[in-house]
């Protein structure tokens with residue numbers, strides 16, 4: 001099925017600054033490619049410092065009036081945005097699949113997922129309650145108010161181009177903040193389409209601004225925002241090295257930061273687990289988006305007593321996965337995002353094999369399909385010395401390690417600088433709580449492979465970052481508390 005868009009006005013192809021669709025001031029553009037074919041199918045502005053500064057001016061100018069808009073009205077605008085997102089679910093799903101490569105069902109599913117955050121934060125806008133504090137001394141009244149922090153810079157990755165934008169922009173607007181956004185260079189079109197729908201929903205001029213830039217110019221754009229004291233918050237999802245750079249560079253102006261960074265999730269199968277459920281959970285968690293998800297299991301630990309049975313069941317499922325372009329409705333695993341991604345996956349598999357792992361399924365590129373395809377892969381005999389155990393592979397590779405002792409596997413699971421997600425399967429209720437306490441991470445799947453939900457707090461610990469998106473805590477990332485103390489009462 002061709003991934004064509006029915007509504008051309010979803011493809012503005014320009015930056016949105018101060019309520020106007022504009023070319024980059026230096027007039028440059030860069031290519032957007034279809035990862036299924038490597039064909040260029042669109043171009044967008046290759047912005048620089050001038051565009052970043054203009055977006056910031058617009059956001060700063062709009063802040064005073066936007067924060068004064070009653071919360072109920074901000075919520076209504078967000079709801080209109082959400083209605084438009086859902087009304088364009090098919091087009092947006094096709095756009096995501098076209099520029100990101102995920103199967104069409106996942107593209108459509110991501111639109112619904114993105115929408116769930118807009119809907120959620122429309123509700124949260126009206127519940128940004130403060131506190132009335134019992135005064136410890138007579139003659140005083142004490143209050144804590146929630147105030148929007150100011151201009152927010154949102155910097156997003158390519159793997160969930162709609163959901164990551166929604167998860168940042170919706171709470172920022174709900175709180176009364178204005179936004180400058182730089183989407184990932186691999187997937188700018190979905191972000192521009194969402195901003196176009198926000199414009200149609202009535203988000204006022206200057207409140208939401210977006211500038212696109214190539215990989216080479218991303219830092220030039222973001223540095224303008226990092227260095228300017230008027231940007232009060234950076235909300236970033238992406239790799240840990242870039243997250244650390246943002247934290248360092250924004251230190252001089254002491255901005256508030258949310259950093260949703262890389263993971264290295266363990267997936268542990270105990271000897272008393274329901275093995276069919278564990279295989280189901282691993283398939284969902286590992287192969288969603290071709291393994292390019294920050295919460296994907298990156299290390300699979302299986303108890304020796306069930307190892308061979310589990311591996312046999314898993315091998316049958318992995319070999320049955322249908323790889324293909326998103327334009328084929330039957331595809332379950334699409335192309336990887338780009339050549340760099342495939343090179344990393346190949347390096348991890350080759351390194352594992354050289355160090356003694358065995359390939360049970362897959363293990364190589366699918367070059368006949370295109371340059372960005374890698375076969376769904378199952379490795380056994382993996383150990384902690386291998387690159388695939390230490391670094392996030394971000395691809396369709398399930399590396400299995402055998403274990404015998406619960407204390408050892410907890411140590412191994414925690415033996416990484418990262419701490420985003422972890423999963424385990426067991427029927428022992430005491431073990432459930434021991435593991436839930438012991439695992440060093442922000443999200444735990446207990447006999448469950450699908451974790452994310454707008455109502456849940458999403459975020460990591462250690463070098464997976466800090467801050468939480470979604471849930472009743474998500475809005476707090478975009479407000480500060482102001483304490484009022486009234487005397488002579």
Ligand SMILES: NC(=O)c1ccc[n+]([C@@H]2O[C@H](COP(=O)([O-])OP(=O)(O)OC[C@H]3O[C@@H](n4cnc5c(N)ncnc54)[C@H](O)[C@@H]3O)[C@@H](O)[C@H]2O)c1
Nearest residue numbers: 156157158183184218219222238239242260261262263294
């Ligand atoms: N924790 C989470 O919620 C979460 C969610 C999705 C992705 N991720 C992580 O993101 C990574 C994959 O995404 P990616 O490759 O797009 O990450 P990335 O860090 O390379 O890029 C993310 C964004 O940062 C921008 N960027 C790159 N270099 C920059 C610089 N020097 N200064 C300013 N901005 C810069 C990019 O243009 C892009 O918009 C993985 O590690 C994945 O785990 C984490």
Ligand SMILES: O=C[C@H](O)CS(=O)(=O)O
Nearest residue numbers: 159160292293294295452
């Ligand atoms: O890649 C990271 C995500 O945050 C995706 S999800 O929220 O887990 O769907």
